[in-house]
Amino acid sequence: MALIALASSVIISVGSIAWGYSEAGFIIFSRWVILFGIVWLVTAWRGWGWLASPALAFAVMLAGAGLWFGLTPGWMFAGGIFSLFAWDMTDFRRRMIGVASDEHTRAVERRHIARISLLSLAGLFVASLAMIVRLKFTFEWGVFLVVVILLGLSQLAGWLKK
Amino acid sequence: MPRSIFLSAIVYGLLLTGLVSLRGEFIALAIPFMLYLLFGFWNAPESIDLCIQRELSVDRTTPNTDVIVTTTITNNGTTIEELFLDDKISPRLKIRIGSTRRLLRLAKSGSFTFAYTATGPRGSYAFESLHVTATDSTGLIRREADIHSNKKLFIFPEIRRLKRVYIHPRRTRVYAGTIPGRVGGAGTEFFGVREYQSGDSPRMINWRVSARHTERLYSNEYQQERVADVGIVLDARASTNLFHENTSIFEYNVAATAALSDALLAQGNRVGLFVYSGFLGWTLPDYGKIQRERIMQTLARAEVGVSSVFAGLDHLSPRMFPAESQIIIVSALLQDDLNVLVQLRGRGYQVMAVSPDPVKFEYQLLPPSPRVDLALRIAQMERDLFIRRLERAGIHIVEWDVSIPLDQAIGPALMRQRRSMWL
Numbered sequence: 001m002a003l004i005a006l007a008s009s010v011i012i013s014v015g016s017i018a019w020g021y022s023e024a025g026f027i028i029f030s031r032w033v034i035l036f037g038i039v040w041l042v043t044a045w046r047g048w049g050w051l052a053s054p055a056l057a058f059a060v061m062l063a064g065a066g067l068w069f070g071l072t073p074g075w076m077f078a079g080g081i082f083s084l085f086a087w088d089m090t091d092f093r094r095r096m097i098g099v100a101s102d103e104h105t106r107a108v109e110r111r112h113i114a115r116i117s118l119l120s121l122a123g124l125f126v127a128s129l130a131m132i133v134r135l136k137f138t139f140e141w142g143v144f145l146v147v148v149i150l151l152g153l154s155q156l157a158g159w160l161k162k
Numbered sequence: 163m164p165r166s167i168f169l170s171a172i173v174y175g176l177l178l179t180g181l182v183s184l185r186g187e188f189i190a191l192a193i194p195f196m197l198y199l200l201f202g203f204w205n206a207p208e209s210i211d212l213c214i215q216r217e218l219s220v221d222r223t224t225p226n227t228d229v230i231v232t233t234t235i236t237n238n239g240t241t242i243e244e245l246f247l248d249d250k251i252s253p254r255l256k257i258r259i260g261s262t263r264r265l266l267r268l269a270k271s272g273s274f275t276f277a278y279t280a281t282g283p284r285g286s287y288a289f290e291s292l293h294v295t296a297t298d299s300t301g302l303i304r305r306e307a308d309i310h311s312n313k314k315l316f317i318f319p320e321i322r323r324l325k326r327v328y329i330h331p332r333r334t335r336v337y338a339g340t341i342p343g344r345v346g347g348a349g350t351e352f353f354g355v356r357e358y359q360s361g362d363s364p365r366m367i368n369w370r371v372s373a374r375h376t377e378r379l380y381s382n383e384y385q386q387e388r389v390a391d392v393g394i395v396l397d398a399r400a401s402t403n404l405f406h407e408n409t410s411i412f413e414y415n416v417a418a419t420a421a422l423s424d425a426l427l428a429q430g431n432r433v434g435l436f437v438y439s440g441f442l443g444w445t446l447p448d449y450g451k452i453q454r455e456r457i458m459q460t461l462a463r464a465e466v467g468v469s470s471v472f473a474g475l476d477h478l479s480p481r482m483f484p485a486e487s488q489i490i491i492v493s494a495l496l497q498d499d500l501n502v503l504v505q506l507r508g509r510g511y512q513v514m515a516v517s518p519d520p521v522k523f524e525y526q527l528l529p530p531s532p533r534v535d536l537a538l539r540i541a542q543m544e545r546d547l548f549i550r551r552l553e554r555a556g557i558h559i560v561e562w563d564v565s566i567p568l569d570q571a572i573g574p575a576l577m578r579q580r581r582s583m584w585l
Contacts, residue, residue, distance in 0.1 A: 053168055064176065064191065067191065073190070077194075080194065091165065099261065099263045100263065104264065104274070107266075119201065122197060126193055130187065130190050
């Protein structure tokens with residue numbers, strides 16, 4: 001579960017930043033951002049936790065640069081928020097190495113993901129507010145919000161089923 | 163760098179950029195990071211106040227037997243959101259069922275019990291502490307502690323029962339036992355003939371000798387059976403125990419020592435154990451079951467040691483053993499040990515060497531080839547010559563081909579009475 005959450009957060013983070021840059025016409029640069037995302041995913045997959053912090057710093061820098069150049073703030077906010085999510089999940093996965101997979105561990109995992117998801121939603125709410133204030137609440141942003149909410153709901157449904 | 167400092171740096175960077183450029187987006191971007199930090203600090207665990215209770219299904223066992231370790235943790239402090247438990251056990255122990263690492267939330271006054279099944283080779287294992295890490299939900303603030311619990315697990319060497327170990331030291335103790343005491347009296351083994359004394363049973367009269375003397379009667383005298391002092395020396399030197407690719411014959415030495423001490427103590431003797439390793443470990447001689455337990459604990463802890471000081475057996479001082487007692491050396495033996503053993507023999511000790519055959523042991527580890535076969539023949543000849551020299555000095559050598567179980571291989575040899583013992 002933690003691995004899925006980690007992979008999803010990396011994809012959403014890098015995807016948002018890349019989308020924001022490509023929307024503004026920086027197509028080549030957005031491809032480099034996607035390449036960075038792939039590298040981040042691979043390192044997360046291989047369990048190289050020490051790369052999470054540089055990746056977070058780099059993602060925040062990309063988001064900050066996007067804001068500086070006047071790109072759509074929502075995408076940049078989403079990039080920053082989900083990079084924080086990914087950074088947190090990397091550390092959480094590291095803590096779980098070798099831990100017995102029992103009901104207690106799963107409960108801690110569920111609680112952890114639920115809390116960080118709530119924090120991300122709060123961040124997205126801030127981002128949406130910023131988009132509305134700056135009259136940049138686009139159709140794509142709406143679709144993105146729906147996808148993220150659906151992801152969260154499906155996760156919630158999965159837990160309730162168990 | 164601690165995670166909280168790293169995250170704080172990002173927050174400060176974003177806030178500074180926002181303030182310098184007078185652009186609110188940067189400050190807005192910093193908000194989720196600040197929330198994350200605040201949440202972490204808010205839920206930071208206070209001091210760890212945990213109590214541990216640990217139980218072992220057995221505390222004395224044999225190698226590769228399952229031992230269930232049950233640990234109960236009670237939280238006497240505040241609720242800990244994420245508590246990571248790491249039972250630091252010896253790397254030599256193997257976990258068969260369960261895990262030594264747990265992650266859980268532990269409420270105030272709550273308790274948690276977990277168990278795992280471990281198994282391992284001979285050794286002494288301490289379950290001294292449980293490493294706990296308490297963190298908030300974000301993992302930003304962590305507190306670590308080692309909670310102590312004193313439990314010990316002894317994995318004793320497997321003991322092959324030897325029916326009887328025949329020894330014949332020059333001097334015995336006063337208590338009745340099974341060792342011929344070289345003193346005439348009540349017993350079962352013929353000792354000699356003496357003049358009849360009043361009170362002797364008519365059954366004791368040696369009629370054949372008495373017939374030769376018309377005026378006197380002669381009685382048979384039997385050897386008194388007593389207990390003896392036995393010093394067992396376990397050779398744990400690296401030079402005699404380690405072979406090709408770090409394989410070791412030491413476990414066989416330990417197995418032989420365990421079987422010998424068990425049998426000799428069962429016969430009622432006073433037995434001491436001397437471990438000749440990187441240091442000298444001495445279990446003082448004593449009788450009975452408590453001494454057996456002491457010796458087994460020492461054997462559980464015994465390890466091969468490397469030391470330039472104790473490379474030879476020169477530090478095997480005769481003062482450590484009662485005069486004219488029985489010394490049993492369990493060792494693969496080196497050529498250089500000859501003098502020390504001969505000197506011990508010369509001082510009046512009965513010396514027996516139980517020697518796992520290192521030549522055959524190493525031969526089994528090597529790939530078969532004509533060269534190896536030739537080397538085996540040469541090494542075997544050298545060893546045979548060495549053994550003969552020891553035997554000529556009056557040392558009883560019991561060779562053990564370790565591919566055969568101990569009781570079958572050396573049991574019969576240890577039970578036989580040897581003529582040379584009268585030397």
